[in-house]
Amino acid sequence: MVSAAAAAATAAAARLRFHHPRCVAMLQACGSMVELLQLQAQMLRNGLFFDDPFAAGKMLEFCVRGVGNLHYAWKLFEQMTTRDTFAWNTLIQGHAASPSPGPALRLFARMAGGAARPNSYTYTFVLKACASLRATEEGEQVHGSMTKLGVDLEVFPANALISMYSACGRIELGRRMFDTCAAKDVVTWNAMVSGYLSCGFLDCARKLFEEMPEKGIVSWNAMINGYTAGGDIAAARDLFDLMHQRDTETWNTMIAGYAKCGRLDAARELFERMPTRNVVSWSTMISACAQGGRPREALVLFEQMQGQAVRPNWAAVVSLLSACGCLGALDQGRRIHWHVESNKMRVDSILGTALIDMYAKCGCIDGAAEVFSSLPCKDVFSWTAMIGGLAVNGHGERALELFRRMLADGVRPNAVTFVGVLCACSHLGRVALARRYFDSMSAVHGIKPQAEHYGCLVDALGRAGRLAEAATLVEAAPAAAAGRVLWATLLGACWIHGDVETGEAAADRLTELDHDDGGAYVLLSNIYAAKGRWDDARRLRADMRSRGLHKCPGRSSIEVSGATHEFYAGDRSHPRAEEIERMLEEMGSRLKLLGYAPNTSPVLFDIDEEEKEEAVSRHSERLAIAFGLLANPKGSPIRVVKNLRVCGDCHTVAKLVSSAFARDIILRDRNIFHHFRDGSCSCKDYW
DNA sequence: GTAGGGTTAG
Structure with missing residues (x-):
């Protein structure tokens, strides 16, 4: 006589046999979250989700590894009546591999109180979480429980321990593990070599690499990467050339290495040569x-x-x-x-x-x-990008407001943040505030001001016309911050204010620091020219020519329906050059009606062919604006990027064009943005 | 039924 319970069990087993393979097959065919939900509904209806831990586990696995939805994986996990080790492992691994692995450790701790026992899979996942969290203490505790269970010497968990210790910077503990475990495979060796490399012990890594009983491609790649990270590109290349077999990552590593040390052509050459x-x-x-x-x-x-x-x-x-x-x-x-x-x-x-x-x-x-x-988590970089962006785009108040909010939120500013803050102060003409923030850098935030910060302060003083003070500041800047950037900033301020005396001093210092700085010559000669000191201007130009110096050529680009067009000063190479020419004339006549007279002081003297090209009416930014007027739809903004500072005359022209043609012009120069609208500019005529 | 070591990234 068969008991009722036994009969029920037999029936359940029969149901399982019927459903189980079908369910697994369906899970394997499942491709999206929607299908997953449908399948779960079905499994809940026929009881499979509760009766069959294997099927439920598979579902969880698909949710984690297939669609990567940890949130829903938790829901599934909480609904499961029987959570076997596999289910715990799956959820732990999901978190361990995620950007915030903390819950993996908490899950592991919770697991200890339940029926499912951790196995060697569990430990490799938990150790991975410890490694990315750099959680040495937790890692050591996990190691302790592994030793009790005797799994710490199995090859997979042992490898995970080595990686964990070296990720936590405890390379000596990693090495002890390496020496202890008998079952080593190529991954064990690689983990140890990589550990040495990531901790900066290149020689130890190389020694171990040479001792390896068998080297895989990964071992070579790790060494190559170690050398490039350490700046020894030649050693990396030697290894690369020695390899009999390379995979795509080998090539990628070498290319990245060349890129890191600025050898773009070498990187490109390998990129072209690589097979896949x-x-x-x-x-x-x-x-x-x-x-x-x-x-x-x-x-x-x-x-x-x-x-x-x-x-x-x-x-x-x-x-x-x-x-x-x-x-x-x-x-x-x-x-x-x-x-x-x-x-x-x-x-x-x-x-x-x-x-x-x-x-x-x-x-x-x-x-x-x-x-x-809309950013859910903002770090110092996101705040800094936004503050700096506001500052250079003429929204100084908003930039400073945001900086205050950032501090209130408890985010610690870095050196770049202060570049934005000081830039905002400068554009608002708030010299005293700039000074206060500058002083707070080291006093409050422990950040040493660098050349950029001095530059902003020089800029602020320059804008306020306090050039003598600015010059004193540049003189007083500590050696680490002083340099050509500071003098160039000062010279720029002198150019805007037409201060010959300070300008000469700045240009002198600039050419002392960099004999080949053609830009300094041009700027100073323009200052002379603006003051009507033609002889000095001419002398400087001649001097420059005799030394074979050139100013970096002005270049402006503009995007028209997705394609960028680039213009040099005096450029006539554009396919629509004739139309551009006509537009320049049209601009000229419309601006004349507004009372505009070109300020051609920089080109009134000593014109040779090259300088004719530099005539203000053919400056690159002006060509780009003309092209924008004819190629961009009416009423749409014209966006131009220039590699140098915008010239004063072009700045005036852009202001007038913005009203005469009823167009917004957004011109980014080397320093800041100029948003031209209705005849005025966001920079308030100082840049 | 699940795992590990090497590449890019403000």
Whole structure:
């Protein structure tokens, strides 16, 4: 006679046999959160979710590893009646691999009170969490319980221990582990070599590398990366050349190494030679160009990458945004932002900051502010990008307000934050406040002022016309901060105020520091010319010519429907040069009606062919504005980026054009933004 | 049924 309970159990087992394989198969075919929810509903209805820990565990696994939804994984986990070790492991690993692994440790602690026992999988996951949290103490406790269980000498957990200790900077404990464990495999060796490398012990790493019984590609890659991080690119390349087999990461590592030490051409050469490129290869090369001052090349690479159907990932997007920022390529930047949103990419503080920076550098402060306010977690970098963005875009008050909010939020400012703060003070003409913030840097925040900070202060004094004080400040700057940037800032202020005497002194010092600074000669000669001292101006130009010096050529770019157009001073190479010419004439006649007379003082003397090109009426920014007027839709803003400071006459012209043509002009020069509207500029005529 | 070591990223 069969008992009722036994009959029920048999029936349940039969149901399981029927459902279980089907359920697992369906989970394997499951592709989205929606399908997951449907499947769970079905499993709840037929009782499988509660009766079958295996099926429930599979579901949890899919939720964590398949769709990466930790939030819902918790819900599933809490609903499960039987949580086996697998279920705990899955949730722990999900957190260990996430950007905030804290809950992994708490889950592990909670696990100790329950029925499921940790196994060697559990320990590798928990140790991973300790490693990324740099939680040495917790790591050691975990090690202790592993020893009790006897799993600490198994190869997987032992490797995890070595990695954990070296991530926590306790390389000696890692080495002790390495020496203790008998079951070593190639990963054990690699973990130890990498540990030495990340702790900066290159020689120990190399010694161990040489002793390795078998070296895998990963071992070589780790060494190459260690050398590039340590700045020894030659040693890295030697290893690279010695390798019999390389994988894509080998190439990527070497390319990144060249990029890090500024050897862009070498990086590019390897990039061209490598047999297969993955998304990291592209991102590496794109970021190398973006950071190495070749942003245009970065965007071209992006196009090629898309042509090969490689989708930009998070890192590529961050680099691309930085390239767009450099170029002031707003349309491109917006498109990438759109890509981020439509692909639901994780906008963390890094990507958020990249977006803020891109918008701010494109003069689109509303876009920057929108991203900033929507950022769930803001760190010092995001605050700094926003404060600096507001400051250079002529919103000094808002920048200072934001800085106060940042301090109130308990975020500690860094040196870059103060560049933004001081810049804001300078543009507001608040010299005393600038001084106070400057003094607070070391007194309150423990940050030593650098050249940039002195520069802002010089700028503030210069704007206020207090050039003598500014000169004293430059003289008094400590050696570490003093340098050509400071003198150049002072010279710029003298140029704006037409102060010959201080300007001469500044130019003298500047050419002492850098004999080949053509820019200093030009600036000083312009100061002379503006004062009518033609002989001095001419003498300086001749001197410059005889020494073969050139001023860095003026270059302006403008984005028209996604493509950037670049203009040099006197440039006639643009395909629409004739139309541009006509537009320049049109600008001239409309401005004349407004009473404009060109100030051509910089070019009234000693004109040779080259200088004719520099005639103010053909400055690069003016060509770009003319092109913007004819190529951009009526009423839309004209956005120009110039590599040097905007010239005074072009500044006047831009102001007048903004009213005569009813167009906003946003011109980014080397220092700040000029938002021209209705005949005036956000910089209040000082820059 | 689950794992580890090496590459990009403000």
